[in-house]
Amino acid sequence: MTAATVPTKRAAAQTPLRRALRSFLEQRTARVGLAIFAVLLVAALGADVFASYGPTEVLIGKEQGADRLAAPCINLFGCTGPQHLFGLDGNVRDVFSRVLHGARVSLQVGILTVGFAIVLGTLLGSIAGFVGGWLDTLIMRVMDVLLAFPSLLLAIAIVTVIGPGLINAQIAIGIVAIPIYARVMRASVLSLRDREFVSASRALGASEAAILFRKVLPNALTPIIVQGTLGIAGAILDVAALSFLGLGAQPPLAEWGSMIGGDRNLLFSAPHVVLFPGIAITLTVLAFNLIGDGLRDALDPRLQR
Amino acid sequence: MTTYILRRLLISLPVIFGILVAVFTITRILPGDPCRAMLGEKATEAACAAFNVRYGFDQPIPVQFLRYLGQVATGDLGESIRFGIPVTELLIERLPPTVELALASLGIATFFGIRLGVAAATRRNSKRDVGTMIFANLGVSIPVFVLGLLLAYLFAIVLKGTPIALPSAGRYSPGTIPDEIAVVWGLGGLGGPIRVLLDFVSNMAIPNAILTLRPDLLIDALAHLILPAVALATIPMAVIARITRSSLLDVLGSDYVRTARAKGLTERQVVGTHALRNALLPVVTVIGLSLGGLLSGAVLTETIFNFAGVGRTISEAITARDYVVVQGFTVVVSVGYVLVNLLTDISYAYLDPRVRMDS
Numbered sequence: 001m002t003a004a005t006v007p008t009k010r011a012a013a014q015t016p017l018r019r020a021l022r023s024f025l026e027q028r029t030a031r032v033g034l035a036i037f038a039v040l041l042v043a044a045l046g047a048d049v050f051a052s053y054g055p056t057e058v059l060i061g062k063e064q065g066a067d068r069l070a071a072p073c074i075n076l077f078g079c080t081g082p083q084h085l086f087g088l089d090g091n092v093r094d095v096f097s098r099v100l101h102g103a104r105v106s107l108q109v110g111i112l113t114v115g116f117a118i119v120l121g122t123l124l125g126s127i128a129g130f131v132g133g134w135l136d137t138l139i140m141r142v143m144d145v146l147l148a149f150p151s152l153l154l155a156i157a158i159v160t161v162i163g164p165g166l167i168n169a170q171i172a173i174g175i176v177a178i179p180i181y182a183r184v185m186r187a188s189v190l191s192l193r194d195r196e197f198v199s200a201s202r203a204l205g206a207s208e209a210a211i212l213f214r215k216v217l218p219n220a221l222t223p224i225i226v227q228g229t230l231g232i233a234g235a236i237l238d239v240a241a242l243s244f245l246g247l248g249a250q251p252p253l254a255e256w257g258s259m260i261g262g263d264r265n266l267l268f269s270a271p272h273v274v275l276f277p278g279i280a281i282t283l284t285v286l287a288f289n290l291i292g293d294g295l296r297d298a299l300d301p302r303l304q305r
Numbered sequence: 306m307t308t309y310i311l312r313r314l315l316i317s318l319p320v321i322f323g324i325l326v327a328v329f330t331i332t333r334i335l336p337g338d339p340c341r342a343m344l345g346e347k348a349t350e351a352a353c354a355a356f357n358v359r360y361g362f363d364q365p366i367p368v369q370f371l372r373y374l375g376q377v378a379t380g381d382l383g384e385s386i387r388f389g390i391p392v393t394e395l396l397i398e399r400l401p402p403t404v405e406l407a408l409a410s411l412g413i414a415t416f417f418g419i420r421l422g423v424a425a426a427t428r429r430n431s432k433r434d435v436g437t438m439i440f441a442n443l444g445v446s447i448p449v450f451v452l453g454l455l456l457a458y459l460f461a462i463v464l465k466g467t468p469i470a471l472p473s474a475g476r477y478s479p480g481t482i483p484d485e486i487a488v489v490w491g492l493g494g495l496g497g498p499i500r501v502l503l504d505f506v507s508n509m510a511i512p513n514a515i516l517t518l519r520p521d522l523l524i525d526a527l528a529h530l531i532l533p534a535v536a537l538a539t540i541p542m543a544v545i546a547r548i549t550r551s552s553l554l555d556v557l558g559s560d561y562v563r564t565a566r567a568k569g570l571t572e573r574q575v576v577g578t579h580a581l582r583n584a585l586l587p588v589v590t591v592i593g594l595s596l597g598g599l600l601s602g603a604v605l606t607e608t609i610f611n612f613a614g615v616g617r618t619i620s621e622a623i624t625a626r627d628y629v630v631v632q633g634f635t636v637v638v639s640v641g642y643v644l645v646n647l648l649t650d651i652s653y654a655y656l657d658p659r660v661r662m663d664s
Contacts, residue, residue, distance in 0.1 A: 145323030152601030157331050160623045278451035286446035
């Protein structure tokens with residue numbers, strides 16, 4: 001009995017998934033990305049525990065000596081007042097608490113926006129690739145037009161039509177990102193459509209929908225996952241940019257882009273109001289970029305060393 | 306080559322038509338009534354009716370669209386509702402600063418990006434390589450608006466009073482009014498396309514200072530351009546450095562490079578004249594593609610550095626419901642972007658014959 005299980009275990013150790021995982025973890029940059037992501041996740045999930053103040057709590061009148069735009073006060077470095085690691089903002093709120101809660105907003109923004117784009121993009125790309133003909137031409141030409149606009153300009157235009165707000169900013173950035181996934185998906189479908197295993201299922205009587213969802217989609221997933229991870233980085237940047245311009249998250253929500261946009265004119269007297277949310281965005285985007293690059297190197301068989 | 310160019314041009318036409326349809330649709334479904342936005346309390350029924358007739362808003366939508374197509378075909382982009390001047394006139398004023406900013410950024414990004422990439426690839430896994438790649442990864446991750454604000458703080462506040470302090474707003478020092486090139490050259494009475502071209506160049510600060518022989522203005526304009534250009538250049542510079550590095554590493558491993566080394570060429574000759582030429586092909590594509598990002602970034606950079614360019618004009622016009630300006634500017638910028646991508650593809654096909662053969 002033991003003799004029978006040993007070979008299966010060995011086989012399991014060499015599944016493509018495990019090999020990809022090992023190749024992913026072998027990369028130093030990917031590990032750094034994963035580490036930053038872990039910190040972010042802890043910050044986002046534990047924001048209520050780690051933050052000493054509420055994200056929208058105005059400290060004026062509640063705390064003695066709480067001044068507008070007060071510089072960071074860190075007990076460890078000898079500051080004796082109430083501790084504000086990142087200082088206070090223009091509305092006398094604790095910047096550290098807001099940055100922590102902002103992690104929650106930004107992670108959710110990145111994942112939901114890209115999820116929205118992936119669902120619509122893969123759907124359109126699959127239809128274009130699988131059905132072909134005039135429908136293919138129509139869908140892909142519309143995608144070309146979407147790609148012909150500088151992305152932020154198109155997103156600004158869409159937000160103006162549907163109104164400013166965090167959800168609408170996410171929809172706008174999501175729409176702008178659809179063509180990327182549609183193209184990736186269509187290319188995968190085209191390369192898989194006439195393969196033998198697909199013809200075999202068709203000969204066995206599988207419906208077109210079953211072939212699409214059971215055979216083609218799982219095989220096209222790799223490039224979508226890689227694009228999607230890199231896309232999360234882009235979506236976080238773009239939604240932050242819209243919020244910075246006042247078209248995304250609205251005050252008093254603790255969103256990094258709108259924190260910077262709201263206090264932008266106070267920069268010259270209190271740089272910490274821009275610096276800390278700025279570092280937070282940069283690290284978050286960096287983490288997803290590094291993870292995305294690592295996944296691409298690990299999942300692309302052509303890049304295997 | 307000619308067939309390739311013609312075919313690419315034909316493919317671009319439906320995209321340009323699509324842009325016109327999309328922009329027209331978006332501006333027509335924008336919420337809010339332009340009449341109320343413009344006339345405010347004076348927006349009576351009668352005043353609005355006259356307003357709508359004047360700007361053609363009383364016609365059915367398809368008629369408006371056909372009329373719009375006819376106008377665009379003849380180079381008429383309508384009249385700004387807010388400023389009361391033709392959109393083309395506004396473009397001649399607002400487009401040059403953005404073109405200048407984008408070109409300066411692209412220049413900085415290309416020059417330093419390729420150098421960094423080569424430096425990293427020729428010493429693979431050295432400290433220099435690792436350092437460059439850390440910089441490149443940070444460069445694509447930092448938002449333009451954060452970098453812009455931090456640069457402004459560093460150079461305008463922290464370094465204030467030192468020789469390397471730089472201004473953080475506007476295109477010239479307050480009170481400076483540059484002369485028009487046409488006027489300085491004694492061509493003030495000139496009209497027509499040549500005058501338009503002269504005015505366009507005249508609104509770019511650096512060519513203006515050179516062509517009107519004003520070294521003081523040149524220094525002032527350069528000082529104002531550096532910070533926004535560097536902020537905008539960071540992302541494309543990082544991307545170009547990464548692509549150059551990976552592409553050069555690929556090429557350095559190929560047989561002909563080994564042959565070149567075997568012939569006894571110096572490393573400098575091998576990299577500079579043999580490897581780099583082939584390695585730069587993908588870099589050309591990336592430089593072309595960066596332009597869309599530059600235009601997006603220009604909206605943010607222009608907002609931060611108080612630059613009266615295209616990006617800021619569009620975002621202000623959207624707030625003011627100046628449909629005509631939004632429409633005209635977006636069309637010109639997007640069509641320009643399509644044309645630049647077309648040029649990139651053509652230059653790519655020119656540099657690499659395989660591209661022509663494949664498609």
